[in-house]
Amino acid sequence: MERDSTGAEPAKAGAPAGGSLRDRLRSIPVFAAEIPSFDPVAAPGDPVELFTQWLDHAVAAGVPEPHVMNLATSDAGNRVASRFLILKDAGPRGWSFATGSTSPKGRDLAANPHAALACYWPRVARQIRVGGTVAPESPQTSAADFLARSAEARAEALVGGQSAPMESVEQHENELAEARSRVAADPSLVAPQWTLYTLRPEYVEFWQGAKDRNHIRLRYTAAGDGGWDRVLLRP
Ligand SMILES: Cc1cc2nc3c(=O)[nH]c(=O)nc-3n(C[C@H](O)[C@H](O)[C@H](O)COP(=O)(O)O)c2cc1C
Numbered sequence: 001m002e003r004d005s006t007g008a009e010p011a012k013a014g015a016p017a018g019g020s021l022r023d024r025l026r027s028i029p030v031f032a033a034e035i036p037s038f039d040p041v042a043a044p045g046d047p048v049e050l051f052t053q054w055l056d057h058a059v060a061a062g063v064p065e066p067h068v069m070n071l072a073t074s075d076a077g078n079r080v081a082s083r084f085l086i087l088k089d090a091g092p093r094g095w096s097f098a099t100g101s102t103s104p105k106g107r108d109l110a111a112n113p114h115a116a117l118a119c120y121w122p123r124v125a126r127q128i129r130v131g132g133t134v135a136p137e138s139p140q141t142s143a144a145d146f147l148a149r150s151a152e153a154r155a156e157a158l159v160g161g162q163s164a165p166m167e168s169v170e171q172h173e174n175e176l177a178e179a180r181s182r183v184a185a186d187p188s189l190v191a192p193q194w195t196l197y198t199l200r201p202e203y204v205e206f207w208q209g210a211k212d213r214n215h216i217r218l219r220y221t222a223a224g225d226g227g228w229d230r231v232l233l234r235p
Pocket residue numbers: 068081082083084085086087097098099100103104105106162163
């Protein structure tokens with residue numbers, strides 16, 4: 001069977017095929033699944049509570065990897081970059097993720113702490129957007145996050161140099177093998193650049209898609225007193 005460069009099989013009967021890419025993109029359905037209801041009037045006063053409810057619901061509904069989030073940062077020259085990361089926690093202090101402080105995103109955050117993250121859960125037609133300022137957690141907290149990772153993941157971070165060009169896949173495999181030996185010899189080894197960051201939200205927005213396009217958007221904005229103002233937005 002012929003495969004493309006991704007190793008994927010050709011489109012099966014019933015899947016979009018032929019026509020221009022534009023036509024094929026237009027033929028892909030959106031909001032195809034059974035969509036849950038969302039009553040913004042009954043929503044809790046705290047966005048972390050609503051996020052927790054939605055996350056638990058997404059897990060129960062079988063949304064794949066709902067803890068994957070997109071993070072947008074920008075550098076000192078306002079050039080924006082985004083990428084996907086794993087959400088580590090969400091609580092009163094904000095939304096947490098971990099990466100290397102010397103990576104491009106780590107350097108962006110050092111130059112400009114303003115950032116935004118978003119999750120999209122297609123099976124339940126829900127999007128969550130969070131924007132605010134990011135600060136690193138203490139070295140002790142970051143180290144604890146690092147040591148809670150798998151040995152494989154720790155070895156990968158110990159190789160370091162995230163996003164720097166490399167000679168070949170084999171070169172990285174050799175570096176990984178060396179780092180795995182270091183982890184095995186000293187399980188308390190911590191990659192110095194590994195950092196747990198927390199995004200303290202200025203706003204949190206919940207978007208519930210609807211098949212009739214009467215989407216619901218509920219935005220929480222941080223009030224100065226530690227509470228939250230809530231407003232519905234036009235979709
Ligand atoms: C599903 C998924 C989860 C990821 N999780 C992380 C993560 O938690 N931390 C991380 O540093 N990179 C993670 N990555 C890799 C990043 O998307 C990105 O390629 C890498 O961090 C380099 O980003 P930068 O060059 O903007 O710094 C993940 C990628 C995917 C696809």
